[in-house]
Amino acid sequence: MSFLKINNLSVDYQMRKETVYAAKNINIEVNKGEILGLVGESGSGKSTVGNAIINLIDEPGKVSGGSVILGDLNIHKNSESLVNYRGNKIGLIFQDPQTSLNPILTVGEQLIETIQTHLQLSKEEAKNKSINLLKEVGIKDAEKRFNNYPHQFSGGMRQRVVISLALCCEPELLIADEPTTALDVSIQSQILELIKRLTKERNLAVILITHDMGVIAETTDRVAVMKSGDLVEIGITKEILTNPQKNYTKSLVSSVPPTNKKISRFVIIENENKNDKPNNIKILNRWQKREIKTQDLVQVKNLDKSFDDNFFTENSKNSIMAVNDVSFEIKEGETFGLVGESGSGKSTIAKMIVNLFKPSSGDIYFDKVCITKIKQKSELMKFRKQIQMIFQDPYSSLNGRLKVKDIIAEPIKLHNPLISNSDLNRYIFDLLESVELIQKSADRYPHEFSGGQRQRISIARALATQPRLLVCDEPTSALDVSIQAQILNLLKDLQEQLNLTILFISHDLPVVRQMCDRIGVLKDGKLCEVTNTEDLFLKPQNEYTKELLRLMPKIESIYN
Amino acid sequence: MIKYFFKRLFQSALVMLVVAFVSFSLFNFVGDPINNMVGEETSDEERAELRDTLGLMDPIHVQFTRFVINASKGEFGISYQLRRPVSELIVERLPATIELVVISALIALISGTLLGVYTGINRKGFLSDVILAVSLLGVSLPTFVIGILFIYLFAVILGILPSFGRGEVVDLGFWTTGFLTISGLKAIILPSVTLSLFQMTYIIRLVRAEMMEILQTDYIKFARARGIDEKSIKYKHALKNGLIPVITIAGINIGTLIAFSIITETVFQWPGMGFLFIQAVQFVDIPIMSAYLVFIAFVFVMINFIVDILYYFIDPRIRVKGDVASG
Numbered sequence: 078m079s080f081l082k083i084n085n086l087s088v089d090y091q092m093r094k095e096t097v098y099a100a101k102n103i104n105i106e107v108n109k110g111e112i113l114g115l116v117g118e119s120g121s122g123k124s125t126v127g128n129a130i131i132n133l134i135d136e137p138g139k140v141s142g143g144s145v146i147l148g149d150l151n152i153h154k155n156s157e158s159l160v161n162y163r164g165n166k167i168g169l170i171f172q173d174p175q176t177s178l179n180p181i182l183t184v185g186e187q188l189i190e191t192i193q194t195h196l197q198l199s200k201e202e203a204k205n206k207s208i209n210l211l212k213e214v215g216i217k218d219a220e221k222r223f224n225n226y227p228h229q230f231s232g233g234m235r236q237r238v239v240i241s242l243a244l245c246c247e248p249e250l251l252i253a254d255e256p257t258t259a260l261d262v263s264i265q266s267q268i269l270e271l272i273k274r275l276t277k278e279r280n281l282a283v284i285l286i287t288h289d290m291g292v293i294a295e296t297t298d299r300v301a302v303m304k305s306g307d308l309v310e311i312g313i314t315k316e317i318l319t320n321p322q323k324n325y326t327k328s329l330v331s332s333v334p335p336t337n338k339k340i341s342r343f344v345i346i347e348n349e350n351k352n353d354k355p356n357n358i359k360i361l362n363r364w365q366k367r368e369i370k371t372q373d374l375v376q377v378k379n380l381d382k383s384f385d386d387n388f389f390t391e392n393s394k395n396s397i398m399a400v401n402d403v404s405f406e407i408k409e410g411e412t413f414g415l416v417g418e419s420g421s422g423k424s425t426i427a428k429m430i431v432n433l434f435k436p437s438s439g440d441i442y443f444d445k446v447c448i449t450k451i452k453q454k455s456e457l458m459k460f461r462k463q464i465q466m467i468f469q470d471p472y473s474s475l476n477g478r479l480k481v482k483d484i485i486a487e488p489i490k491l492h493n494p495l496i497s498n499s500d501l502n503r504y505i506f507d508l509l510e511s512v513e514l515i516q517k518s519a520d521r522y523p524h525e526f527s528g529g530q531r532q533r534i535s536i537a538r539a540l541a542t543q544p545r546l547l548v549c550d551e552p553t554s555a556l557d558v559s560i561q562a563q564i565l566n567l568l569k570d571l572q573e574q575l576n577l578t579i580l581f582i583s584h585d586l587p588v589v590r591q592m593c594d595r596i597g598v599l600k601d602g603k604l605c606e607v608t609n610t611e612d613l614f615l616k617p618q619n620e621y622t623k624e625l626l627r628l629m630p631k632i633e634s635i636y637n
Numbered sequence: 638m639i640k641y642f643f644k645r646l647f648q649s650a651l652v653m654l655v656v657a658f659v660s661f662s663l664f665n666f667v668g669d670p671i672n673n674m675v676g677e678e679t680s681d682e683e684r685a686e687l688r689d690t691l692g693l694m695d696p697i698h699v700q701f702t703r704f705v706i707n708a709s710k711g712e713f714g715i716s717y718q719l720r721r722p723v724s725e726l727i728v729e730r731l732p733a734t735i736e737l738v739v740i741s742a743l744i745a746l747i748s749g750t751l752l753g754v755y756t757g758i759n760r761k762g763f764l765s766d767v768i769l770a771v772s773l774l775g776v777s778l779p780t781f782v783i784g785i786l787f788i789y790l791f792a793v794i795l796g797i798l799p800s801f802g803r804g805e806v807v808d809l810g811f812w813t814t815g816f817l818t819i820s821g822l823k824a825i826i827l828p829s830v831t832l833s834l835f836q837m838t839y840i841i842r843l844v845r846a847e848m849m850e851i852l853q854t855d856y857i858k859f860a861r862a863r864g865i866d867e868k869s870i871k872y873k874h875a876l877k878n879g880l881i882p883v884i885t886i887a888g889i890n891i892g893t894l895i896a897f898s899i900i901t902e903t904v905f906q907w908p909g910m911g912f913l914f915i916q917a918v919q920f921v922d923i924p925i926m927s928a929y930l931v932f933i934a935f936v937f938v939m940i941n942f943i944v945d946i947l948y949y950f951i952d953p954r955i956r957v958k959g960d961v962a963s964g
Contacts, residue, residue, distance in 0.1 A: 133862055163861065164862070164863040169859070171855050177856050179860070181877055190869065194864055226953040228953065242859070245863075
């Protein structure tokens with residue numbers, strides 16, 4: 078007899094003209110003491126199912142059919158008695174610990190209020206219980222931390238506080254919606270350990286919603302795969318990951334970058350995108366292809382950057398050394414990876430190389446010219462043309478009020494004002510086709526495209542000036558794995574055909590392994606280790622690198 | 638904290654200095670001050686002598702320093718029109734304006750917040766629509782039109798409220814107040830409501846937008862998921878967060894109310910500073926104008942300073958930033 082039974086659950090969104098279903102006929106059972114993984118890409122309805130269980134679907138969505146039965150309680154039948162299950166039978170953890178706590182109430186106030194809502198305890202008893210809980214989730218100095226505000230905790234600690242809040246009234250079911258997605262690897266593994274430990278100690282039933290196959294492989298007992306509102310497959314995690322039955326699951330598993338070996342291209346088994354051969358790069362005939370000389374294209378020497386408050390502004394980044402004495406070289410034609418956790422200074426370095434930030438001290442040489450010392454704007458433009466950047470968030474990095482063709486035309490016209498209109502149009506079409514978009518895309522606006530397609534537009538825009546160096550700052554971390562695989566394949570093809578040099582910045586070690594020739598590991602603004610990719614993964618020298626490699630979730634761990 | 642405090646204080650002082658310079662320039666470079674002071678029949682020698690005794694021949698920076706020192710003591714010279722020290726005039730008129738502004742600010746804040754919360758929570762109700770529609774009138778009609786409408790309705794047709802003046806006032810020595818007499822209280826109703834309408838609309842819309850946004854945030858969703866009572870979610874969790882920006886706006890608004898009161902005071906013949914200023918403009922009474930300028934700037938700067946310090950206590954996030962900055 079399972080503890081949680083979801084029978085034929087459907088969730089609809091009533092739009093003006095049509096009804097869209099976010100989840101349809103979902104059947105899932107969860108037992109006590111087990112962790113069920115719910116995996117799927119964005120828009121698959123996995124969070125909808127999580128929210129439906131606790132009856133927290135936002136307007137205009139509603140549960141249109143089926144039932145959720147928890148023990149002997151039918152959740153949607155007696156929806157007026159929310160207090161009967163929210164908080165005391167079911168606990169919910171959200172993705173982002175930065176936003177799930179009320180910023181102006183202390184952690185203690187939030188805990189006490191929750192406890193007193195459900196349990197008949199005095200304030201003093203509630204306080205003692207809270208402090209014990211904080212200790213249980215691994216917060217040191219709990220008596221003092223009890224009176225702290227959420228922002229005084231680091232990301233990982235905050236997620237612990239969130240977990241303690243979700244568990245404070247001893248629920249029997251815990252729903253964790255992407256609980257570690259916003260966290261660094263080292264914190265992620267701690268939080269997952271904590272969830273595993275609590276599951277065992279408290280005999281909880283846990284639903285872990287995530288898009289990360291590595292997390293699924295390492296944490297869950299059983300897994301359910303969802304795709305656009307439908308349940309594709311459900312079963313024992315090991316069986317699903319090693320021997321998937323459905324095509325979708327197969328493609329999902331094969332898109333995950335392996336952590337234990339380097340592959341040349343990602344296998345894409347999607348029904349629609351079957352032609353998996355290197356694409357036809359149309360801009361090649363315009364490209365002034367440079368011979369690759371074995372030389373350093375970029376040299377970074379003793380780079381420092383600190384963010385100081387000036388008199389009239391308070392800087393959100395406090396005055397610490399964001400980048401501290403960093404030196405490395407990027408050879409022409411290679412992909413150089415910079416990895417590190419959040420706050421390690423990797424994006425700051427990227428912004429200094431493309432000259433968006435001025436370094437506090439140190440120099441950057443591009444093709445043997447020191448670009449940090451250039452004063453004249455026209456001189457600098459020559460280099461801006463050769464260095465282009467692709468940003469992390471494809472939603473905010475394209476101007477939503479311009480058509481795609483204007484977005485791409487802008488850099489072309491800036492560097493080549495005399496280009497004729499017909500030539501410009503042909504060039505834009507070539508660029509679009511080179512990134513596997515159809516010519517018609519030129520007349521559309523960015524919001525008409527998906528995240529992956531937008532990232533392709535960003536790439537086309539970056540290629541428009543025929544750069545020699547492409548700086549990619551987490552280019553795929555906002556994308557689903559299958560899309561990520563496509564974009565990474567595209568970048569590899571482009572690099573090969575156009576002799577591009579790439580600076581690839583990421584926190585995702587498996588991705589970096591697939592993309593880069595050499596890697597630099599950053600920690601707190603300092604470079605720990607620079608070495609060839611395979612050396613780094615096979616015999617890391619630095620302690621911190623070893624730690625990172627040990628902690629990264631590995632999909633392969635399922636084989637052991 | 639101490640660094641945060643002094644930084645803010647220093648910034649405020651800098652702003653005051655700039656305003657003082659503008660006001661000083663007005664005094665010295667708009668027309669000839671001597672011409673404004675003396676009669677037609679004064680001879681050139683007398684003029685030159687006066688110029689000398691008033692220190693108008695000194696270098697600019699000496700004059701400016703003197704202006705700042707005098708201003709900090711509250712001395713702005715003598716009104717051309719009324720032949721009395723400006724500081725005396727201001728002290729005399731100040732209570733009327735302050736009372737008007739305080740009452741308007743209270744009306745705007747209290748009713749603005751209440752209505753804002755109501756419309757923010759009951760987004761689709763009929764009453765919300767009515768409140769929003771009516772409040773829109775508050776911004777779209779100019780203050781003087783509303784003032785005249787009020788006078789017409791309540792003073793002329795209904796005859797229940799006075800149409801001008803402060804009513805009977807009680808002199809407390811340092812302050813004259815209208816709060817202690819029935820006619821004084823009656824007199825303040827129309828002008829203060831008129832003055833508050835614009836700000837009230839502003840606050841309603843701000844609070845409403847804040848409430849709506851906050852009710853969508855993750856921490857409200859998380860609080861719901863924990864089973865916290867809806868009342869507590871709305872009035873404790875959401876409202877407290879929603880009021881933070883209101884404090885900033887309210888601070889700036891009190892300054893704006895003082896500045897706006899010029900029109901309201903003129904419509905209702907309210908014997909405050911704004912009325913004084915309008916009269917000064919008509920007579921090119923530069924000492925009063927420059928004093929008024931400095932005074933308004935001073936009010937704005939002080940209010941902003943106080944709001945910044947208040948913020949420090951209300952929003953724990955700023956507290957930490959300040960602490961880090963000082964350590």
